[in-house]
Amino acid sequence: MTEQPGTYKSVSIALTGAGGAGVITAGNMLLEAAAKSGLYGLFMRSSGPQIRGGEAAAMIRLSSKPVGGPGESFDIMIALDWHNIDRFAIELPLTPNSLVLADPAQGEVPAVIANSGAQIIQLPMKDMAKKIKKGRPNMLALGVVATLIGLPDDIVDAVLERVLAKRGGDALEASRAAVAAGMEIAATYDFDRTLKGDADGGDRWMLSGNEAAGLGAIRGGIRFVAAYPITPATEILEWIAPNLDKIGGALVQAEDELASINMIIGGSYGGTPSLTATSGPGLALMAESLGLAVASEVPVVVVDVMRGGPSTGIPTKSEQSDLNIALFGLHGDAPHLVVAPTSVSDCLFATQWSVHLAEAMQTPAIVLSDQLLGQSKAIIDKPADLAFVSQRSVVEAGVVDYKRYAITQNGVSPMAIPGTAGGQYTADGLEHSENGNPSSQVNDHISQLDKRARKIESFDYGDHWADIEGDGELAVITWGSTAAVVSEAISDLNDKGVNIRMIAPRLLAPALPDKMTEALKGVKRALAIELSHSEQFYRYLKGYFDLPCPVQSYHRPGPLPFRAAELVNEIEKWSAQ
């Protein structure tokens, strides 16, 4: 490319190596140094199926603007070794503009890499590191990248000091020396991808989508979590357990997902806002009891961090294929909430909002995150403090003639929390009358079904129901993690003079057809884009909305994430029709 240094839209860096080579550690440090230099960024990790010791890739995209998805190709790739490179080379697109640093001690550059035409520099990282007492090649690589993208030396050093302080002086000095050696050699390369950060650009945060979801949960008022570990949701649990403990909540590890969903129903029935996190297989196990939460009107929040499916599928890769089970997986007529974050930072908002909605409407909310959002770490603007906290309608002690499932105008009936004198009732998954007694009467069934539907249909969701950008006569309708990539593709098209509108509903259930029609005002044609083999989102749009214009579909399965160039291409093809 002929762009001038400092004007790149973004720079993408891949660090690869066998497990234990430390590419993830180096990647984290690089991201932190970039953040401290005022850059935005996104750190996606890819790892093999091995539990330990498999190959790993740290894929980092940095920019002076917020980053929502992967870049077109990698500008810089540093391979500490070629361990299993064939298996994930497809995730590392390179071009003749790319620079690949390879260690001659690791053998020849594999054809999958060499064939890209990238410039290849041999750098004996292992030997160079060996000359430094306790020196490691990953730190050398960090130094190389830091110089190639123009990160200030003192900031890189501050990160080393913060991260390695606990490990003792030796480790710090060894890393400093390795980083310095990397910087020194990189300064001699005729390759520059200097990015301009804005260190005064306001407060920034660095966190993963899973951490953001955990924080959103706590902000929303969640104080009890029961869960069973599952990739790629486990980091929510790992983050929330110690942090709940600090704020006065607690987590229990359940024996399975059948138990975890029931435990949080029990916790919430007792008055404590409660949540669980899982992935597709766990959500499938929870389906029956989610129906119990609907029928007994107990608010709970379930975060589903989607992976490739069906069955165990591809646990470490992303897909948007749990939409159907989240929307339609409950038996009976079971209105509930489904909310999908549209970015890493939105994992915070969407989860916090979901807690608020679930508590306000006394119904379960499913948060549909995915591996890409959950396990990617992003540099974001510090999120605003949001007013959404759990507010459940409850009755006071001394209540007389209490009816737990009273028919009310908005469908929400005040709940008695165990311990409240006079409020005793039996929560029931059996259809019931207003006072909670089991009933198979026609009238009770209809009026209870009506009230449960009314609760969520009459609620005012405000503008949060969707992210809407632009005002073109052509629109892309998308959802979840794909929204960030669509947004980037649309902005690239804008630069080419093509005007496209984006509508990304955050609220997927209940469907809000009137709001969608409003958002599509003036649109002549729309394209639905999603990461699903069976175009679940497209079919949902066709089935649940009165779309005022023709809609076509672009969809494919994971595990490869969308990149903006692919979507620019597809949108251009479609818009030219």
Place this chain on the structure above:
Amino acid sequence: MSVQPATKALSARDFKSDVKPVWCPGCGDYSVLSSITKALAELGLSPEEVAVISGIGCSSRIPAYLNSYGFHGVHGRATALATGLKLSRPELTVLVTGGDGDGFSIGGNHFLHACRRNVDMTYIVMDNRVYGMTKGQPSPTTEPDWDNSALAPAGTGLRPFNPLVIALASGANFIARAFSGDPNGTAQLIVEAIKTPGFSFVEILSPCVTFRPDQREWKTDVHPSPVDPTEDIGRAARRLMTDDGFNLGVLYSGHRKPYALNFDASVDSLSDLEQQFAV
């Protein structure tokens, strides 16, 4: 979340709701219901400080017949639901009630883990060795040669599940067997079970007169355990080897520390947590 102390002593009747049970006349579960209300009254509890959690089955209908808080959940998951409630609201008295199919078949895994976790609650299983609600199929505790079910016309031929053995092996802290035909004795065992910290398991032999009319004979089969309760697990295990399934009374009462969670906060505000993400 404080609970008002009862101003006057309540009677067993005060714990009954006005909902009429769906049970068949003569079903053992009627007297289990009475025993539970007697026990709650004797313990001097108020209805609002008690929560009774159940799954699905004839026996699982009990919560609606009580005037306490209750939750009639899904089949097999009552101990898990109760665990979430008790862990987050430790001051409540939590009971779980259900059948042998609910607790040992579909809920078998939760039974093991409830025993092992040892949360302070009392689990009452009305064992009638049959699925009553679905009209008479064999359950895990059914005798191998019981051949009155269309689903197993020649009997299951399967070795019955022994709930007391499993409870002991899995770590329940209090284990007893009662008979619905002895409502006072049953009430006393329930009182003891509730009073004993940790997970208490009470198997109540409760005849299903409709699908197991042979169980009317149970009144002559049952007998008080010939020995006193023990706090020695090994001794309890040896006694179970000679148990004919009709020994009544407390088998085991231990001293395991109940599992509980700590809900005390160590930071004042959310910003203390959020600091970790600041660049």
